[in-house]
Amino acid sequence: MGEALNDLSGRTIFVAGAGGFLGSRICLAAARAGARVAALSRSGRARGLAGAAGIEIVRGDLLDPPSIAASIGPGVDVVNAAYDFLADDDDQRAAFDNLLSAAQSAKARSFVQISSIAVYDEWPTGALNEDSPCDGPGNSYKALKREFELKLADAAAPHTILQPTIVYGTGGWQWTDRLIEELEAGRVVLPDDPRGLCHAVHVDDVAAAVLCALVAERRASRCIISGPAPVEWGALYAGYAEMIGAAPPEFQPFGAPETAPLGVAAPPSPLAMKAKRALRRMIGERGLATIRKSVTAIKRGGGEIIARPEGAMLELMRARGSCSIARAKAEIDFTPAIDLAEGLTRIRATRRS
Template sequence: MKPTKILITGATGFIGSRLCELLSLEHRLPYRALVRDFSRAARIARLDPELVAGDMLDAGSLARAVEGCDAVVNLAHGDDQSAEKQTKLLVDACVRARVRRFVHVSSMAVHGPSPKPPVLTESTASIQRWGEGYSDAKSAAEAVVTAAGKRGALATVILRPTIVYGPYSFFVTPIVQDARAGKISMIDGGRGVCNAVYVDDVCESIMAALDRDDAVGEAFLINGDGRITWRDFITTFAGMVEGAKTIHDHSLDEIAAYWQAKRPRVRDSVTAAMRLAASPAFHAQLGTIPPVGKLIRGTKELVARRISSEQKMTIKSRLQSRSATAHADEAPAVRMPSEGRVVREAYRSWVSNDLAKARLGWVPAHSFELGAQRTGEWMRFARIV
């Protein structure tokens, strides 16, 4: 049974904004968008939806937002520390309002920051605490929804999208920015498997989850059908930018060595302290404190009388040389990938979407070629390329 009114949380985000567009322009279903920051709501405001002010940590505003809605799509994820509490407050509000269907859009990240091959299917994928902020927050939020479903308080469906791309995607725009600068990078030759799903297909899986009664109580991995590598993904979007580009391939050994070197050591702390002590800017700040300023000036005058001009030049030269070397060490020629990107792009297993196809009656409508084409059309319209 189709819902009569849907509350969407996270409505101004990447997936939420596209869901609002499809609800207004294609499905033509009534919905209400929960908005915390109206300065971020320009994309959906042009659709003339029902907007309601609220905060996921404000139980009163959630109660008002859910009033009169028989379905809720939860796309909100404020920060890792508050995700579990936000979800609990929303679930409680939905239970009190007797909401018919609760669709919680989670993430493949619940299976860990570096998932192993058993994540290939829902039946073998484990959920636990992984010691990584985002994955643990997503797992904790899911646990709240699952518990509500098991005790019969709500009819819940959980969706776990993989790598969601399309217009406005934060997986696409950094690639384009690097390509415009004339350089792109890959990890381990781009051989990792990119489990990419187009944003419209994710939205259609949400619509199916709202409607299918046999999906209640289940969790589904939502992935596209195009089996591509990260090299395919990166070069496709980088290729939409005109001009020559250089490709830097970060080996896994190179990345490991870089992050190992970035870990703070006692010697680094001592060097930093010495550099600070020798800094003219630091001396200038200390000099604004009258007793300290007087001591610094007196010390400098005493030293100046005791050493020759040649010794002064030698000391100054050594300090400048150390500073230049330190800055060179801190700034590699090519920007190193973040740890999150390394985890995503080193993954080698394809994630199955068979259960979603069977139980949701959903099939992704966009091959990677079609999804990339539509994303490229948006980038040209937006003058990004």
């Protein structure tokens, strides 16, 4: 179902994580569909939404229950796109619990949770659908996302859980900005044994899936969200390289696969995370990006920079698993509309504007 067919006129959508890469796109898509959007922001990250028709920026913090309860009333739809990679697990858990509690207390109309394909035990190597095993060991991100899914399943509130794959697009650091930074800095070498599949889904398609979920109003649904078809990782890198005038990625055999299971690498130290959180509060996300680029420039001055995936990233970029979006098509009428060529065109247009 296209975004134009998702009429949300007369509805109020409360979006947590509105200042983020995905949350901001959800706000804009919902407003275009006629909804009144309450965009929760604890800092200035949502300022880009200021002035957009139908969007009200609400100052609050998921760790401060009264600040969110005031904006969630009976009949409001709640969309949770919040996840702070720099927060510790206890804060992540408290933030989710506070939001779910506020939604239940207010008798919200529905709750849409942005989860992840990473909850599945066999991601990225298996053939996945929503019945695949997902309660095995993994990193903090996998464990927390799965914990939140289980809490929603036990809750009385009507809900839909969306599990996006590799979400890319303008403003997405993990799968767009970071890859472009690698290409700008020097050579990128990818595995050739084999060349892995990237289950890329454009951020605007994920936002459209949220609208589909809101319109479908399922009592309880859990849907994998991916793009029209997987592409090789080399194609994604090559598209970015062409966009910025950089050399395309090279391919080399990387040898035997790592024996460690995906997603169990040691997390950054608590001290390092605390320092990065403090730095973000002082200079913001753009400031952090500027620092990264400055460090890259310094490294480049010392010689050639070669970016090569390792550990869990190497396993991801050589995996050729699959995932089905049949349930999303059947239960919420979602069909992805943006293939890689169109996705790159949208990124190119916004980089020039």
